Each structure stands twice: as C-alpha cells, then as structure tokens.
Amino acid sequence: MEIDKAIGECDDKRLKTKYNNAIFVIKRALSLYSIEEVAFSFNGGKDSTVLLHLLRAGYFLHKKELSSSNGGLSGFPVRTIYFESPSAFTEINAFTYDAAQTYGIQLDIIRQDFKSGLEALLKANPIRAIFLGVRIGDPTAVGQEQFSPSSPGWPPFMRVNPILDWSYRDVWAFLLTCKVKYCSLYDQGYTSIGSIHDTVPNALLSVNDTSSKEKFKPAYLLSDGRLERAGRVKKNAALKNDVGSDSQNHEVLLASVIAVGDEILSGTVEDQLGLSLCKKLTSVGWSVQQTSVLRNDIDSVSEEVDRQRSICDMVFIYGGVGPLHSDVTLAGVAKAFGVRLAPDEEFEEYLRHLISEQCTGDRNEMAQLPEGITELLHHEKLSVPLIKCRNVIVLAATNTEELEKEWECLTELTKLGGSTSLMESKRLMTSLTDVEVAEPLSKLGLEFPDIYLGCYRKSRRGPIIICLKGKDNARIESAVQALCKKFKEGVFVDMK
Numbered sequence: 144m145e146i147d148k149a150i151g152e153c154d155d156k157r158l159k160t161k162y163n164n165a166i167f168v169i170k171r172a173l174s175l176y177s178i179e180e181v182a183f184s185f186n187g188g189k190d191s192t193v194l195l196h197l198l199r200a201g202y203f204l205h206k207k208e209l210s211s212s213n214g215g216l217s218g219f220p221v222r223t224i225y226f227e228s229p230s231a232f233t234e235i236n237a238f239t240y241d242a243a244q245t246y247g248i249q250l251d252i253i254r255q256d257f258k259s260g261l262e263a264l265l266k267a268n269p270i271r272a273i274f275l276g277v278r279i280g281d282p283t284a285v286g287q288e289q290f291s292p293s294s295p296g297w298p299p300f301m302r303v304n305p306i307l308d309w310s311y312r313d314v315w316a317f318l319l320t321c322k323v324k325y326c327s328l329y330d331q332g333y334t335s336i337g338s339i340h341d342t343v344p345n346a347l348l349s350v351n352d353t354s355s356k357e358k359f360k361p362a363y364l365l366s367d368g369r370l371e372r373a374g375r376v377k378k379n380a381a382l383k384n385d386v387g388s389d390s391q392n393h394e395v396l397l398a399s400v401i402a403v404g405d406e407i408l409s410g411t412v413e414d415q416l417g418l419s420l421c422k423k424l425t426s427v428g429w430s431v432q433q434t435s436v437l438r439n440d441i442d443s444v445s446e447e448v449d450r451q452r453s454i455c456d457m458v459f460i461y462g463g464v465g466p467l468h469s470d471v472t473l474a475g476v477a478k479a480f481g482v483r484l485a486p487d488e489e490f491e492e493y494l495r496h497l498i499s500e501q502c503t504g505d506r507n508e509m510a511q512l513p514e515g516i517t518e519l520l521h522h523e524k525l526s527v528p529l530i531k532c533r534n535v536i537v538l539a540a541t542n543t544e545e546l547e548k549e550w551e552c553l554t555e556l557t558k559l560g561g562s563t564s565l566m567e568s569k570r571l572m573t574s575l576t577d578v579e580v581a582e583p584l585s586k587l588g589l590e591f592p593d594i595y596l597g598c599y600r601k602s603r604r605g606p607i608i609i610c611l612k613g614k615d616n617a618r619i620e621s622a623v624q625a626l627c628k629k630f631k632e633g634v635f636v637d638m639k
C-alpha cells in the first residue's frame with residue numbers, strides 16, 4: 144500500500160508516530176463498527192485529504208490483519224459524504240469530485256445543512272460513526288477527543304477524529320511525503336478553506352512583488368501553523384469588540400451577566416455573585432440587559448456567550464473556571480469566538496507560583512486560554528490576573544469577597560466606571576395601590592420619555608417603589624413634581 148510504504152520509508156520520526164497513532168484509531172473504529180456503520184466526511188480540504196489517505200491505508204492494514212491477505216484496494220469501501228454548498232470554491236468542488244474518481248469513492252452528495260443532512264443520512268443508513276478531519280487547532284475541536292459522541296442536539300453518532308492531535312506541520316509533512324494530490328488553492332496561499340465568503344489567501348504568505356497582482360507562497364511554507372486561519376475573514380467582524388471603541392456611541396453601556404454552575408440550577412447553591420455584579424454594574428452606570436445561569440457544558444456556554452457578546456458591550460461570566468472536569472467556561476468562551484484553547488506561558492507562570500507543590504496534574508493544561516483573543520489584566524492585589532477575551536470578562540471569583548477584590552481591580556484597570564456619564568436616580572415609595580398609580584405613571588412615561596421609570600413591590604399588599612433614572616437630576620426632579628401633582632400631597636416618600 145503506497146501510503147504505508149511512503150511513511151515507512153521516510154525518516155521523519157514525528158510523522159511516523161502521528162501516522163501510527165492515527166492508523167491505530169482508524170483500526171479501532173473499524174473493529175468497533177462494521178463497514179456499513181461507518182462514514183467519512185470528506186470536503187476536499189487538506190485535513191480531509193490527509194484523512195482520506197489514512198483511511199485508505201487503515202482499511203488496507205485492518206483487512207490485512209484480519210485475512211492475512213496482501214491484495215490491493217479495489218475502490219474505497221467507506222461511505223463518503225460531502226456537504227456540497229453553493230458557496231464552496233469551485234477548486235474545492237473540482238478536487239473533491241476528482242479525488243472521488245481517482246480513488247474509487249462513491250460520493251454521497253448532501254445539499255442540506257450539516258444537521259439536517261446528517262439526520263436524513265442516519266435515518267436512511269445504519270451509520271454509527273463518522274470519520275472527520277478535525278484537528279485540535281480547529282474551533283470546532285474544543286472539548287473533543289479521538290472518539291467523541293456528537294453534541295447534544297445533533298443526531299446521535301460517534302465522531303472519530305484520527306488526526307485530532309496533528310499540527311499544521313504534520314499535515315503538510317504527510318501530504319508532501321506521500322506525494323498525494325491536494326486542492327490547488329493551497330498552492331495559491333490559502334491555508335485553511337471555508338466558504339468563498341469568508342476565505343482569502345493567508346497574508347503571511349504574501350510575496351512582495353512589483354507587479355500589480357498580489358502573489359502568495361504555497362500553504363506548506365507557512366512557518367507558524369497557529370496562524371493557518373489568518374486567511375479566514377472574521378464572521379463577526381462587525382460585532383462589538385471592546386469597551387472604548389464603538390461602544391462609546393451608546394448613551395448607556397450594556398452588560399450581560401452569565402453564571403455557570405449546575406449547583407445553582409439544582410438549587411444547591413444560591414448565586415450571590417450575580418446579584419452583587421448587577422449592583423456594581425448599575426452603580427457605575429451600566430445597564431444590565433440579562434443575567435443567565437448555565438449548565439457546566441461547553442456548548443451551552445459558547446452559545447450564550449456568542450449571543451451576548453454580540454448584543455452587549457461587555458459580558459461578565461463566572462463559575463466553571465479552574466482545573467476540574469466541570470470547569471468548561473474558558474473552553475466555551477473559546478468556542479464562542481471560534482478559537483482554540485492554547486497553553487499560555489504567562490498564565491502558567493502565575494499558576495506555578497500559586498499552586499506549586501499541590502499540583503499533581505499537568506499544569507500546562509490548566510493554563511489553557513482562548514488563543515489570540517485573551518488579554519491578561521494584571522493587578523498587584525491579584526495573585527492571578529483577570530482574563531479578558533475581547534468583550535468577555537472571565538471572573539475567577541467563587542464568593543462575594545473575592546468578587547469585591549476582582550471588581551476593584553477591574554474598575555481600576557479598565558474604563559468600566561469611567562467611560563459613561565453616570566445615571567442619576569431617585570426612588571419613591573408609596574402605599575397607593577398599583578391600580579391607582581398605573582395610569583398616571585404610564586402618562587408620566589409619555590411626558591418624560593428620557594426618564595426611565597421602574598416599579599416593583601416587595602409584597603402583593605406592601606408599598607410600591609418607583610424608580611426614576613436619567614442623565615439629568617433636574618429632569619428627574621421635574622418628573623417627580625409632575626407625578627406628585629397627579630395625587631394628594633404626601634403620598635410619595637422620597638427614599639433617596
């Protein structure tokens with residue numbers, strides 16, 4: 144088998160190890176599942192192409208072990224699915240079809256989105272496991288292992304990721320050593336290929352040329368594989384980025400507070416931090432748009448963070464930060480931004496000081512932070528810096544005392560308290576009934592559209608508290624006067 148031979152004959156020890164491990168995973172999968180129960184998700188990308196050849200070799204070696212036959216491969220026996228999209232590059236499409244022909248692959252073309260397509264596929268076929276060319280640096284790899292069940296909400300199958308631990312360099316070492324064909328776009332400076340709408344050649348491969356047309360070196364010449372996605376145009380480029388940039392245009396800054404903890408949802412622990420954070424944010428003029436409590440689950444965190452970061456100026460998240468298996472908050476944040484978790488030397492240094500002797504596990508694993516988007520906010524009062532990922536602040540506090548300290552440092556280090564014009568407010572208490580105040584209050588709202596009017600009561604029959612907020616004290620006073628005029632004197636007590 145030419146692939147096995149090429150790797151066997153090369154003297155790249157690292158590549159041999161990676162190859163052997165991947166083949167081991169493939170052979171395990173082929174032992175666990177029958178050939179009808181497996182599928183290969185192929186899209187003509189470089190990682191997919193590596194996997195195609197590993198599967199060809201793995202199937203050959205698996206068969207050889209079973210029957211001690213040494214025959215060649217006739218056709219490719221693994222059901223191969225390709226989600227064809229109108230926004231795919233024509234070069235990718237052409238290569239995919241070409242490869243199918245060359246290697247005797249019967250392609251199942253699916254023209255639906257991934258989820259619906261997989262649902263239909265699994266309904267019609269006995270498939271239980273799907274091979275994917277996902278690698279650890281991919282945003283979608285966060286939280287995955289070589290065998291990972293599909294996520295909740297997805298049809299049930301096993302995701303098999305034989306090249307999960309391969310680096311960018313390993314991929315190119317394999318393709319070049321085996322001298323196999325790959326999509327022509329990689330020779331034009333594309334290093335990771337998505338759709339025509341979000342992919343351009345990697346600027347790091349640009350060749351300075353006097354002619355007008357920009358030229359690029361081939362993908363295998365990219366020296367720092369961590370930058371392979373530099374040619375991906377950010378999907379959310381237009382979204383909010385940071386306090387102090389486009390957020391300055393709002394009158395009031397918007398915040399979202401997210402707690403992560405199964406223990407809160409089960410009612411075992413009362414969430415004090417959320418309450419405290421809302422108070423603190425309000426006191427410095429922020430408007431808290433939403434608080435939410437999430438399960439310790441990567442996808443729950445990533446979906447909520449992704450939603451909130453695009454709506455709010457700043458997202459504050461706490462809980463699920465640390466070395467426990469349930470501490471998935473940072474992985475969720477990474478997934479929300481489409482980046483991987485990567486070891487951070489600076490952060491590791493802090494942890495080394497902090498936990499030194501107690502550490503039995505891999506300290507490096509604990510020091511993983513969302514790559515390329517994390518800013519460490521240092522403060523002499525903090526033993527570990529605060530973690531800021533674009534407009535998401537990850538708080539490590541586990542109680543209100545710790546939060547107090549982190550908040551103090553945070554307000555000193557960022558423009559949290561300084562960038563907004565503080566809101567003025569006044570609270571009035573009345574023993575009038577809600578029916579009595581309802582209409583006059585809604586009219587007041589129309590007369591003073593610039594004043595926020597909030598109402599609540601502590602018990603059904605207890606007094607009503609009316610809260611007036613605005614930028615200008617004089618306007619608040621006018622609103623209070625106007626409200627008082629609508630009733631007998633003395634029915635409202637000023638609560639300050």
Ligand SMILES: Cc1cc2nc3c(=O)[nH]c(=O)nc-3n(C[C@H](O)[C@H](O)[C@H](O)COP(=O)(O)O)c2cc1C
Binds near residue numbers: 302337
């Ligand atoms: C065969 C297959 C299985 C997938 N299974 C899952 C899954 O279990 N959970 C999930 O969140 N995404 C799953 N995805 C989606 C990918 O994680 C990812 O969203 C997809 O590759 C799109 O990447 P893009 O948005 O960068 O194009 C799957 C995709 C494919 C092709």
Ligand SMILES: Nc1ncnc2c1ncn2[C@@H]1O[C@H](COP(=O)(O)OP(=O)(O)OP(=O)(O)O)[C@@H](O)[C@H]1O
Binds near residue numbers: 277
């Ligand atoms: N449209 C698709 N059809 C079938 N499988 C897909 C599709 N998109 C992604 N996949 C699966 O997900 C894997 C990861 O996709 P990803 O885009 O990261 O890698 P790639 O396309 O192989 O290489 P590259 O990183 O250069 O784009 C693929 O190897 C493939 O198994």
Ligand SMILES: [Mg+2]
Binds near residue numbers: 188335336337
């Ligand atoms: Mg791709």
